[in-house]
Amino acid sequence: MSNALKLMAPENMPYVDSVREFDYPAAAVFRAHSDPGLFQQWIGPRQLTTRIDTFDCRPGGTYRFVQEGRDGRHHAFRGVFHTVRENEFVLQTFEYEGYPDVVTLEFATFQDLPDGRSRLTGRSVYPSIEARAKFLADGMESGIAAGYEQLDELLAT
Amino acid sequence: MMSNSLKLTVPEGQPFIDYQREFDFPVADVFRAHKEPDLIVQWLGPRGLKMDIDHYDFRTGGSYSYLHTGPDGVAYEFSGVFHTVRDNEFAIQTFEFGGYPDVVSLEFLTFEDLGGGRCRLTGHSVYPSQEARDGMAQSGMEGGMTEGYERLDELLSGAAAGTSATGQPEAGKVRA
Numbered sequence: 120m121s122n123a124l125k126l127m128a129p130e131n132m133p134y135v136d137s138v139r140e141f142d143y144p145a146a147a148v149f150r151a152h153s154d155p156g157l158f159q160q161w162i163g164p165r166q167l168t169t170r171i172d173t174f175d176c177r178p179g180g181t182y183r184f185v186q187e188g189r190d191g192r193h194h195a196f197r198g199v200f201h202t203v204r205e206n207e208f209v210l211q212t213f214e215y216e217g218y219p220d221v222v223t224l225e226f227a228t229f230q231d232l233p234d235g236r237s238r239l240t241g242r243s244v245y246p247s248i249e250a251r252a253k254f255l256a257d258g259m260e261s262g263i264a265a266g267y268e269q270l271d272e273l274l275a276t
Numbered sequence: 277m278m279s280n281s282l283k284l285t286v287p288e289g290q291p292f293i294d295y296q297r298e299f300d301f302p303v304a305d306v307f308r309a310h311k312e313p314d315l316i317v318q319w320l321g322p323r324g325l326k327m328d329i330d331h332y333d334f335r336t337g338g339s340y341s342y343l344h345t346g347p348d349g350v351a352y353e354f355s356g357v358f359h360t361v362r363d364n365e366f367a368i369q370t371f372e373f374g375g376y377p378d379v380v381s382l383e384f385l386t387f388e389d390l391g392g393g394r395c396r397l398t399g400h401s402v403y404p405s406q407e408a409r410d411g412m413a414q415s416g417m418e419g420g421m422t423e424g425y426e427r428l429d430e431l432l433s434g435a436a437a438g439t440s441a442t443g444q445p446e447a448g449k450v451r452a
Contacts, residue, residue: 132291133402179339179357199337199357201370201380210380212359212370222359222368224382226404244291244404246384 122271124264128255133245135255138238139267143274145229145237149206151270152176152227159184161269164262167194177203182211198222213243221250280429282422291409293401293417297425301432303387303395307364309428310334310385317342319427322420335361340369356380364389371401379408 127136141148151157155174162169163186172183183197198212201224209227214220224244231237245251285294299306309315313332320327321344330341341355353374359382360368367385372378384400403409 131289132406181337199339199359199370201357201372202378208378210370210378212357212368212382214359220360220366220368220384222382222384224370224380224402224404226378242404244382244402246382246400246402248290 122267124260124267126260126263128251131248133248133251135241135243135245135251135259137241137243137263139241140232140236140238141267141271141274142236143271144235145231146206147274148237148239148270149209149229151273152209152229153203153205155182157273161273162186162266164258164265165269172197176200176209198225215254218250218253221246221253223250223254280425282418282425284418284421286409286413289406291403291406293399293403293409293413295399295421296396297421298390298394298396299425299429299432300394301429302393303389304364305432306395306397306428307387309431310367311361311363315431319431320424322416322423323427334358334367356383376408376411379404381408381412 122140122142125138128134129136151161153176155171158174159169159171162184167186167188170185170187172185174182174184176182178200180200180203181198182200183195185193185195187193195216197214197216200209200211202208202210207229211225212222213225214222223246226242226244228240229237230240245254280298280300283296287294309319311334313329316332317327317329324347325344328343328345330343332340332342334340335358338358338361339356340358341353343351343353345351355372355374356370358367358369360366365387369383369385370380371383372380381404382402384402386398388396388398390396403412
């Protein structure tokens with residue numbers, strides 16, 4: 120697939136960097152990240168259903184969503200938006216409530232490319248190398264990859 | 277007074293800054309001095325700076341923004357959000373200096389009761405790049421934090437003298 124997720128975990132640094140291109144404009148990809156009704160349709164791996172508790176995508180706004188798997192287990196995520204610039208940049212905190220207080224900082228840059236395409240560049244900043252290792256071991260890469268495939272499908276409709 | 281000096285650690289090749297500071301005051305007092313806008317304006321940052329709060333809402337999901345103005349009239353803006361606040365225990369917040377937009381750090385603050393009316397504050401700051409960490413470490417932050425915590429000691433000494441019979445009268449003078 121030409122728009123495959125590139126995920127990089129630089130050695131001995133508490134970061135995960137990602138690049139993903141889309142055959143859709145930055146404004147469409149941004150809207151799918153900032154509109155809770157759209158976000159809940161694509162975020163996370165397949166087979167999970169997402170319920171939004173709160174989702175206020177503006178500087179100082181908060182969010183929380185709960186995902187339920189087919190095994191009936193719930194996974195809740197929450198954070199605060201530090202910066203939101205429409206169609207351009209989002210910076211937010213992120214916590215999986217299953218790992219309390221292991222909070223990350225998520226940078227997302229939305230960039231238009233020629234021909235109605237766009238690129239999403241991410242950096243996740245972890246509080247320790249160990250915390251990063253835990254998230255990587257939890258299947259983070261396949262979850263993100265599957266989420267973006269669902270985002271492609273959503274934007275195609 | 278015991279030696280409560282700031283211990284600041286800048287690990288080689290990792291984008292972190294860690295610090296510890298003990299206080300001869302109960303954890304609830306030190307926490308309150310971080311939570312109440314009317315108190316934090318009296319001690320945060322180096323001496324000689326005036327702090328003006330735009331908003332400061334120290335609770336889970338809250339946010340803050342303030343200006344530090346130096347004697348030369350130059351103003352520095354700082355802002356962020358509070359991801360987690362647990363009273364007398366723990367806080368996580370983002371931190372951005374307006375002079376370096378989007379170079380945001382994440383700050384973990386642990387408040388710990390040491391018994392005997394003393395407490396320890398432990399901080400862990402995480403930067404979005406090694407360059408950002410190095411720049412912050414070289415910005416004079418250690419001196420600014422050292423002075424800020426000295427001002428916090430002075431503030432709490434004044435509060436203790438004003439409200440408790442055990443306060444040391446000579447320590448009760450709040451610096452003008």
